[in-house]
Amino acid sequence: MTIFSINNRIKIYKVKDAVLLSFEYEVLKKKLKEKGFKMTPQRKSIIDVIVTNQGNHLSAEEIYELVKNSCSNIGLATIYRTLQILDDIGVIYKNNFDDGKSRYELYQDEDHQHHHLICIKCSRVVEVEEDLLEQLEDEVERKYDFFILNHKLKFFGYCNQCRE
Numbered sequence: 001m002t003i004f005s006i007n008n009r010i011k012i013y014k015v016k017d018a019v020l021l022s023f024e025y026e027v028l029k030k031k032l033k034e035k036g037f038k039m040t041p042q043r044k045s046i047i048d049v050i051v052t053n054q055g056n057h058l059s060a061e062e063i064y065e066l067v068k069n070s071c072s073n074i075g076l077a078t079i080y081r082t083l084q085i086l087d088d089i090g091v092i093y094k095n096n097f098d099d100g101k102s103r104y105e106l107y108q109d110e111d112h113q114h115h116h117l118i119c120i121k122c123s124r125v126v127e128v129e130e131d132l133l134e135q136l137e138d139e140v141e142r143k144y145d146f147f148i149l150n151h152k153l154k155f156f157g158y159c160n161q162c163r164e
């Protein structure tokens with residue numbers, strides 16, 4: 001895992017092999033301020049962990065274990081509270097993959113959330129990059145006179161390794 005810090009404002013994270021994510025702390029700071037929150041070192045550490053683990057869909061407990069490395073005195077209650085705030089202001093997505101835990105990931109630069117493929121044997125979660133729902137969305141909007149902002153779509157089944 002590499003973190004390139006261009007300056008204090010923007011950080012570029014190397015996630016997985018070739019995926020680069022840039023993250024503007026100034027934008028997030030502004031969002032937090034609008035809601036009456038400050039960017040504290042603890043909140044910053046939590047965001048760092050979520051960004052550098054993009055694609056891993058960490059639970060609050062897993063985030064807690066990783067944040068403790070840089071913030072040893074942080075409590076699980078602070079993690080829960082911060083995740084709730086970040087979810088409320090649209091910085092992260094809270095996912096439910098039916099394993100009894102909420103799993104978090106960064107809200108990426110996408111109009112609609114990507115879909116998830118969930119293996120019911122090994123619990124692996126794979127992301128689908130394409131939306132593929134445009135036609136369905138058009139039809140639903142027309143038929144039900146409803147303007148679609150977003151959707152959450154989960155597919156359950158067996159991954160290629162579990163089918164061998």
Ligand SMILES: [Zn+2]
Pocket residue numbers: 112131133134137151
């Ligand atoms: Zn869509």
Ligand SMILES: [Zn+2]
Pocket residue numbers: 119120121122123124158159160161162
């Ligand atoms: Zn599997």
Ligand SMILES: [Zn+2]
Pocket residue numbers: 055057105114116127
């Ligand atoms: Zn995802």
